[in-house]
Amino acid sequence: MQKRERNKFSLWMLAWPIFIELFLQFLLGAADTLQVSKISDDAVAVVGFSTQLFSALMTLFMTVASGAGILIAQRIGSQRQEDARTIAIMSVKISAIIGLVISVPLYLFPGQIASAFQLPDELMSLAKTYISIVGGGMVLVAVMAALSNAIRNTGNTKGPMYTAIGMNIIHVGMNYAFIFGKFGFPEWGLRGVAISTDISRLLAVVVLLMMFLGAFERQITLRDFKLYDNKLFKEILKIGWPLGINMSCWVFSQLLIYTYIAKLGAIELSARTYMNTLESFCFMLGYSLALALQIQIAHLYGAGKVQEAYKNSYRALWIGLAIVTVNALVLYLIGGKLLKIFTDNPEIIAMGVSLLGMNLLLQPGKMLNMGIGNALNAVGDTRFVMWTSITSMTLIATILSYIFGITLGWGLVGIYACMILDEYIRGLWVLRRWRQKQFIKKEEQKRSSGPHSSSGSKGATLEI
Template sequence: MTAQPQIKSDTPANSMRKYTLWALAWPIFIELFLQLMLGAADTLMVSRISDDAVAVVGFSNQLFAALTTLFVTVASGAGILIAQGIGARREEDARTIAVMAVSVSLVIGLALSVFLYLLPGEIAAVLQMPEELLPMASIYISIVGGGMVLAAVISTLSTVIRNTGNTKGPMYTAIGMNVVHLFLNYAFIFGAFGFPAWGLTGVAISTVVSRLLATILLYLMYVRAFERRIQLRDMTLFDRKLFGEVLRIGWPLGVHTSCWVLTQLAIYTFIAMLGTKELAARTYMNTLESCCFMLGYSIALAVQIQIAHLFGSGQTREAYRMAYRALWIGIAIVVPGALLLLLFGPHLLGLFTADTEIVAIGVSLLALNLLLQPGKMLNMAMGSSLNALGDTKFTMVASLTSMWIIAAGLSYMAGIHWGWGLTGIYLCMILDEYVRGALSLWRWRGQKYLKRAEASRLGVNSSDGPDRPDGPDGPDGSGRAGRQSDGESLLSAPAVEL
């Protein structure tokens, strides 16, 4: 990275902050929980309009998620480098990366907004939206999609803020966004408080308004996220070398994320081929299923931040052990959650719809969810740990292989060609999670990047070749790369406080 003036180590913003896993994870959990509640409330309120409206929202959200991968490339790479930079006392580099990430995401978001606003019906038709849902989908996609720039900026701002160690800021923003969105949803759907009863159109407007307010709040936190406040004139900052580092780490993450989202979109297309009831059932199951893994996912995100900080500061052995701690903590949480969902899921599904056929389809998936969640936790924990080191190309290759062959290709064969229906598709999704999780675990146990960083810290010469995990400065900013010495073992790392 570019050379920067020495930063005093005793300044709070620049010192290597000591965070426990729980201190990082619980605000992320609250944020994810509120997002889940927002989605559940959306689904519950929209279900009062019709099951067709629920299908439109679920399908459209998959489309939006697919398009977000265009700016996730920048946001994800920037987040990891910001965490590593702060850990290595390079806050000026981290600040510059944050500015560039927001600026680029703004441009990408504006382009997506124009695209979705002008061609909503054509996009829905190409993605095989059932014909009877096209008019409703066109309106919803044009409004929510027209505000896609807000989603782009929110995602990047949240990533930047979170990777400085401030996980509470996005949480508070999520609280405010939930309150506004739920209020406007209720007002527009039911015509309360003097608002017009605009149905699904009102839900779309509510989404855009709440995102606008969230963007404002996050921006106010963003400009104060670093010791030197970010000014509007800084938005023109551009460092080619640093941006190259962002893309080096970020583009595999973007491909990885796009693989997941696009295969999910493909799976939704297969489910749409089965019928509207199956599509609605999967949308309801998505909401319930999120209850099981959201705390596990918050742990995975938290350990990514923590490992990136530890790796940036040269504490490689602690970083190695933290991945396993996060994995076992996550499994201990998601499995009981899946079991509770198996017990109470039928009653919860009944809250969303009175259609007994849709409830029956959803119930048939609850037992499979108990098998899904441990594999998902394995994949999230180990994948996030690899990403924290910058080993993003491996997760990309694993995703390209498993998602397209198993999650997409095999899902079509099982669900459509062989006639196994939604159950067959779900079984393929489970297999995909375990395959990717096992590959990431194998990669992590090899300790490739950690050994090089440890050797660099100890001043040992490398014989592993020129491939460097952390750009031009090496893994710890020293410009050296190396192999772990024979007398040091990462497995003998001291315990890290949770």
């Protein structure tokens, strides 16, 4: 039984389904971009802008889902299945409520929201349609994220992967039908893409919910969604709110960067959207390793195996660095040809090609952040990661990006240079923290105080 549990939480067994899931999400994004590009480059710009807006708002419910995910893995590692089950139920319920609160204003006021972020006037009509429909379905994203997170942190990374496969197939198929009016469907263009997005997400929620009900040792029933444990909820918030702020810093910095790029013009906005799609290819496998590492380390930490958790982080980091570097090099060599698949606008292609070399520097810095940052999160050291994000992203990713990109007139190149600097500063910062072994020292201190204290330390979070 222990051997099966150990294999279930091995890095490879956790990582490969996450990679397949992320790869399918990448294909979904690429297919979306490719299919939307057949409508117009303006439609691509709207989808790119809206994606950043939605990602920023997602941090509000991901605070609960992410914090709960880490605690679920820790509790399973310390053999506290009932606590893990209760935490999972609360995370789904609370995420759904937050998602609903987000959905209402997006559905009712899409134009006002787009105007607030200085979207160019020529994109406004498309933006109102897309933000209203996809934004109105953000409650589905909230529930889907909470369900996937809970299922994944039980060690079952295959379930969300299979769900992603089905969702991708349905979404791409409906995109084709709605954009071009095939199979008797109306030719709705970008409106059709938005409707396709909501339908595929709704189906994914239904499948994940069925999976979630049987994810723990004791079956979850619909009546169990009344469960609420104030002590456990406080633990979720304690570990989750710094995660939420960390995610918010990154997403809002990206949203501000998109606002800067919108000032440069629709061509620059389209180029950045295409580059986002290509860059996803680079860090996909590295990110899957980082997510798997977080689950593994949280499980080991909950079981009290802190030295093993510390060593495993470096193995995953070196593998991830090698992978993203090779992927970035491949993209550098063939990226120009790939851009021509998405658009025939020579200005957009030239702008994208100029950024491919900079991407070689960007991706290793991202991997360092993803790997070691997630390792710190897994042992509860979420506040330190939060403070590094607040400091670096505020000063470099947002303020310096504006100075170099807009004020000094360096454009996208200046913005990318600041993004690279931000990644490396944060990466070296969290690496230094990890090497200090604060969580190991704390665990050893608790063990030395006696068996009673040691047993109570399992799954604890690290105070800063």
